[in-house]
Ligand code: CP
């Protein structure tokens with residue numbers, strides 16, 4: 377049984393196959409309309425969500441499966457009953473668990489004590505479903521992911537970690553440009569570097585925007601992630617030089633822009649860029665649905 381907890385469970389060939397399956401589902405949805413018939417999937421959320429909640433729910437229905445949404449009213453897992461009991465109970469009823477949690481260890485506990493595949497739909501450290509959708513989106517615009525240079529600007533957070541790890545597996549060069557003190561987790565960067573050594577990807581972290589001149593794609597995310605109580609006003613001045621705006625695109629030659637959303641317009645990205653010709657942001661949001669369906673079919677062994 378395979379889980380998707382960190383995104384490193386898949387090697388390069390498997391990730392490319394996953395992206396190809398996502399594209400096939402997108403192109404021929406009817407062909408997959410019964411691929412999860414008879415399967416029930418729990419999607420549980422300790423944190424808010426628009427895209428993840430809706431794309432899993434609608435996506436599972438489009439594959440003929442059934443989803444059960446558990447909302448934040450249950451609070452953090454492990455409070456009302458242990459993660460172990462939660463996982464053991466759910467495993468008796470459902471075929472997979474999709475979970476958005478505060479602490480990555482909760483996902484590890486669900487996988488350890490349950491007997492069905494567990495999918496990480498965002499935790500403090502990773503957002504693999506997002507990164508897989510992002511690389512599917514890039515691959516719709518660039519024929520060889522091994523030749524793409526991806527720049528991430530902003531906070532060294534869960535999304536940046538998953539971009540580093542996924543890029544490293546796929547052979548995509550990834551540079552993170554973050555203010556001092558807001559870089560990625562050092563251990564995760566080292567793990568990504570070890571994967572990059574195998575794929576040939578070049579990874580880097582810098583606080584200097586000049587590091588991304590000549591790059592192809594720029595990516596950003598909120599400067600304050602869910603679960604972080606820092607007021608946005610407190611970090612605005614520090615992060616503002618890392619905003620994605622038209623001047624940055626003109627200076628660097630970057631042609632495409634991604635953002636996982638929710639976006640804070642005029643903070644990490646301007647409306648001019650978000651709504652402009654370089655933006656692939658709504659394709660990216662749509663692709664969450666297709667790549668997650670590819671993930672579920674792959675983990676549940678559905679017919680495809
Ligand atoms: N990108 C993303 O995961 O969006 P939501 O938080 O709305 O699910």
Ligand code: NVA
Nearest residue numbers: 533535601602637638
């Ligand atoms: N880094 C953001 C991503 C939201 C999809 C957060 O964790 O809040």
